[in-house]
Amino acid sequence: MRLADVVSVSHAVARTSGRLEKTQHLADLLTRLPSDEIGIVVPFLSGSPRQGRIGIGGAMLSSMRDIPPADAPSLEIRDVDAAFDRLAAMSGAGSATSRSQVLRQLLGRATRDEQDFLVRLLFGELRQGALEGIVIDAIARASGIGAARIRRAVMLAGDPASVARTALVDGDAALSRFILEPFQPVQPMLADSATDVADAISTLGDAVIEYKLDGARIQVHKVDDEVKVYSRNLREVTAAVPEVVTVARGIPARAIVLDGEAIAMREDGTPHPFQITMRRFGRRLDVDRLRPDLPITPFFFDALYLDGEPLVDEPLARRMDLLTARVTASNVVPRVVTANPAEAAAFAAQALATGHEGVMVKALTGRYAAGRRGQTWLKVKQARTLDLVILAAEWSGRRKGTLSNLHLGARDSERGGFVMLGKTFKGLTDEMLAWQTKKFLALEIGRDAYTVFIRPEVVAEVAFNEIQASSQYPGGLALRFARVKRYRADKSAADADTFATIQEMYGQGSRL
DNA sequence: TCTGCCTGCCC
DNA sequence: ATTCTGC
DNA sequence: GCAGAATGGGCAGGCAGA
Numbered sequence: 001m002r003l004a005d006v007v008s009v010s011h012a013v014a015r016t017s018g019r020l021e022k023t024q025h026l027a028d029l030l031t032r033l034p035s036d037e038i039g040i041v042v043p044f045l046s047g048s049p050r051q052g053r054i055g056i057g058g059a060m061l062s063s064m065r066d067i068p069p070a071d072a073p074s075l076e077i078r079d080v081d082a083a084f085d086r087l088a089a090m091s092g093a094g095s096a097t098s099r100s101q102v103l104r105q106l107l108g109r110a111t112r113d114e115q116d117f118l119v120r121l122l123f124g125e126l127r128q129g130a131l132e133g134i135v136i137d138a139i140a141r142a143s144g145i146g147a148a149r150i151r152r153a154v155m156l157a158g159d160p161a162s163v164a165r166t167a168l169v170d171g172d173a174a175l176s177r178f179i180l181e182p183f184q185p186v187q188p189m190l191a192d193s194a195t196d197v198a199d200a201i202s203t204l205g206d207a208v209i210e211y212k213l214d215g216a217r218i219q220v221h222k223v224d225d226e227v228k229v230y231s232r233n234l235r236e237v238t239a240a241v242p243e244v245v246t247v248a249r250g251i252p253a254r255a256i257v258l259d260g261e262a263i264a265m266r267e268d269g270t271p272h273p274f275q276i277t278m279r280r281f282g283r284r285l286d287v288d289r290l291r292p293d294l295p296i297t298p299f300f301f302d303a304l305y306l307d308g309e310p311l312v313d314e315p316l317a318r319r320m321d322l323l324t325a326r327v328t329a330s331n332v333v334p335r336v337v338t339a340n341p342a343e344a345a346a347f348a349a350q351a352l353a354t355g356h357e358g359v360m361v362k363a364l365t366g367r368y369a370a371g372r373r374g375q376t377w378l379k380v381k382q383a384r385t386l387d388l389v390i391l392a393a394e395w396s397g398r399r400k401g402t403l404s405n406l407h408l409g410a411r412d413s414e415r416g417g418f419v420m421l422g423k424t425f426k427g428l429t430d431e432m433l434a435w436q437t438k439k440f441l442a443l444e445i446g447r448d449a450y451t452v453f454i455r456p457e458v459v460a461e462v463a464f465n466e467i468q469a470s471s472q473y474p475g476g477l478a479l480r481f482a483r484v485k486r487y488r489a490d491k492s493a494a495d496a497d498t499f500a501t502i503q504e505m506y507g508q509g510s511r512l
Numbered sequence: 513t514c515t516g517c518c519t520g521c522c523c
Numbered sequence: 524a525t526t527c528t529g530c
Numbered sequence: 531g532c533a534g535a536a537t538g539g540g541c542a543g544g545c546a547g548a
Contacts, residue, residue, distance in 0.1 A: 019530060019533080055544095057519050096518090096545055125535085129529095133533050193525090216522060233521075278522060278541050285543075373532085396536095405537070425537055426526050465524090468539070478539060480523080481524060 001037055003080055003110070004073035005029070006044060007117045014128040019137075022130045026138030035169045040081045042161045046135045047126040050081065050161065054088040055099060056122045064119070067104060069112040080106065080118070135160055143167040145175065153178040155187045155370035158234050180310040182221045182255050185230040187371030189259070189302075191360060194378040197348045198341040200361035204376065207361050208320065209344045210301055210335040212379055214274045214357040214466075215263025216281040218298060222248045223255045229262075240283050242291070244298040253326050254307050259368075260300035261333070270355040273509075274480075275468055301333040301360075304368060312368040316376070319368065337364070348380060357381055357465065383463045384505075386410070386479075386497045387488055389418055390460060392453040393440050402433040403440050403452055408462055408482060410475075410499040418456055419475040419499040426483035427463075436487075459491040460484050467506040475499055477506055 009029045013022045026045060033041055043050045083106045090099050107115050120126050136154055140147035145167050153163045156178045166174045180186055194200035201207055217232035218241070227248040229238045238245060241262055248258070264272040264280055271277075272294075280287070280296050303323040304311050311319050324332060336347045348359045358381035366376025388410055393403035405425045409418030428436070436458075443454035463485050470478035488495075 017529065053520055055519065059518060091544080093545075127535070129534065131534065214523080231522075235521075274523065275540060281541090282520090282522060283542060375531090423538065424525090426524095429527065463525095470539075472539075480539065482538070483525060 001033060001041070001077050002073055003075040003077055003114050003117070005032075006041055006077065007113050010045070010117060010126070010128045011113070013130050013134075017129065019130075019134060022128075022134050023137045023141055026130065026135060027141035030138055030142035030164065030168060035165065037077050038165045038168060039161045040077050042135060042139075042164045043159075044077075044121060045130070045138075046132045046160055047121070048124060049084045049121060051084045051088040053124075054084055054122075055090065055095075056087065056103060058123060060100060060103065061119050061123055063100070064103060064107055067107045067115070069107075069115050070109055071111070073111050073114060075106075075109055075114060079109075132160055135164075139164045139167055143171070145172050149175060152370075155372075156180055156184070158185055158187060180257070180305055180312055182223045182257060182305065183226075183228055185219050185221070185234045186257075186304065186312070187234070188217055188219060188232055189369050189371070189377060190373040191377035191379040192373055192375060194361065194380050197344045197359060197361060197380050200378040200380055201339060201341050201344055204361060204363040204378065206337070206339045206364045207344075208316065208335050208337045208364060209347050210333045210360045210362070211299075211351045211354070211356045212358040212360050212381065213261040213263045213271060213299055213333065215261045215271070215277045215299075218244060218260050218262045219304075220244060220248050220256075220258045220260065220298065220300070222251065222253070222257075225249055237281070240281055240287060241296050241298070242287065243296045247298050247331050250328075251326050255305065256303065256307070256326065257305035258300045258323070258327070259302035259304060260298050260331075262296050262298050264294050265297045273466075273468065298331055299333045300327050300331055301335070302368065312370060315365045315367065316362055317364040352382055381465055383465055385461050385463045385485060386502070387459050387491055387495065388421065388462045389456045389493045389496045390436075390440070390454065390458040391418055391420060391456055392451050393436065394423075394450045395452070396450075401437075403437045404428060404433055406436075406460070406484070407451075408460070408479065409456065409496075410502050411493065411496045413498045413500060418493075419502075420473055421475065421477060421502065422470075422473065422479045422482050424462065424479075424482040424484060428484055432484075432487070456493050459488040459493060459496050461486050461488055467502060467509060469506075475502075477502055 009025055012025045040050055086102055136151050137147050140150045153175045154160045157163050219230040221228045227245045229241055229244050231237050264277040280294050303319050306322050338344050351359050361378045363376040388408040390406050391409040392407040394405035405423050407423055409420045412419050440454045444452050445455055446453045462482050464479040464482045466480040467477055468480050
């Protein structure tokens with residue numbers, strides 16, 4: 001199949017807003033697609049190449065803007081896939097130059113529409129209003145198999161391409177080969193948010209409350225002495241966390257799959273900040289050098305498979321029993337089972353006092369809903385707010401032509417002026433975007449290519465989860481997960497929170 | 513060899 | 524990660 | 531309620547260029 005055929009379907013999908021119609025367009029394409037190209041095109045339509053990230057980012061892509069497009073389409077899907085293979089394989093001195101050349105060549109053979117498609121695909125912003133979720137529906141429609149069945153297979157397979165091939169070529173019965181088994185990582189279950197523990201308990205009933213650790217999600221697979229560790233996105237990270245391998249090897253089970261969190265702990269049993277955990281997690285070099293000073297500890301909270309039996313359809317209560325029967329308590333997330341809101345709230349307070357980011361509340365009857373934001377897991381995290389001054393805003397928000405991304409500053413009561421603590425666009429409705437675009441242009445004192453700087457007069461109440469060390473911002477501190485709660489028309493810049501306050505909050509947080 | 517930029521991937 | 528929006 | 535879009539900060543590692 002030609003790339004142009006895929007691009008034209010992508011356009012048709014982008015043009016319609018209806019999910020059913022998008023699905024139909026994609027299903028039609030899948031029906032026409034030669035079976036040996038399913039593995040290439042399904043990832044394209046889901047928003048990323050089969051090869052994943054291949055070392056091409058925004059800077060490289062913007063340097064390609066001058067390439068004249070071809071007049072007529074000529075690229076085959078296979079050509080593109082082959083070029084991506086070559087790009088992915090490049091490394092070492094001179095590789096950036098050759099990568100640029102190969103990409104340039106590819107884009108030079110593409111029409112304007114094809115160039116746009118390839119650039120969006122490589123940048124990771126397909127923006128056709130359909131990604132994996134809709135593609136799954138399309139696979140279901142094209143194969144005549146139920147969407148729930150396809151979805152489940154994708155969760156167990158970890159990716160939609162192999163499921164699409166099986167469904168379209170071999171049919172319904174063949175989907176039974178997608179089962180949970182060791183070394184075949186499954187998409188991890190995700191959680192919804194709740195505002196507080198009492199709220200979560202009242203939603204879920206009998207529940208387990210667990211510390212929510214601010215580390216990195218891990219899925220650990222073990223068969224006999226062989227162990228593999230996967231990240232939340234199913235990337236294999238075994239080499240980065242030998243401590244986890246050691247713990248897993250010590251578990252008295254022939255075969256087991258566990259879900260948990262890896263985190264750097266201090267000797268006193270309190271957690272390091274997330275930034276410190278990340279010095280170890282994701283590291284490939286010098287792991288042994290850092291190990292003594294910065295050990296990583298796994299804390300497990302679920303068991304998905306044990307000695308031949310998949311557990312994902314078992315209620316949480318049974319999975320917990322099996323987990324605690326095999327894993328030492330020091331490697332299980334601290335937890336309490338209760339339906340009593342007061343007891344749960346006390347446990348949550350204890351989690352925060354120990355330095356953790358909050359708690360998870362999970363229904364005891366819940367199945368393990370792989371890949372879904374299940375209604376049976378609720379996270380409760382502590383958020384605080386500050387009144388901060390808007391220093392500037394950047395163009396291009398949800399709708400073109402609005403000033404959306406806000407620069408947030410705290411008042412510097414000692415030296416005067418403001419200390420920037422980060423940016424956010426979150427929490428802004430369309431209505432607020434429209435209002436602030438007008439307002440900020442009236443306050444403009446200067447601009448560059450992307451940014452309008454304004455008189456520091458507008459105050460916003462900003463929620464955040466943590467203050468973290470920053471190498472980027474002038475005060476050496478930045479807000480984590482900042483979002484606007486509301487504008488404070490009743491406050492002026494002189495009423496805004498001071499940088500000294502933020503420094504104090506940071507000191508308290510990091511001493512815990 | 514050092515530094516800055518870019519990319520990928522955690523949250 | 525968080526949040527908003529359309530379906 | 532789901533799916534998608536839009537965008538945040540930081541760390542590690544690789545490469546290019548001074």
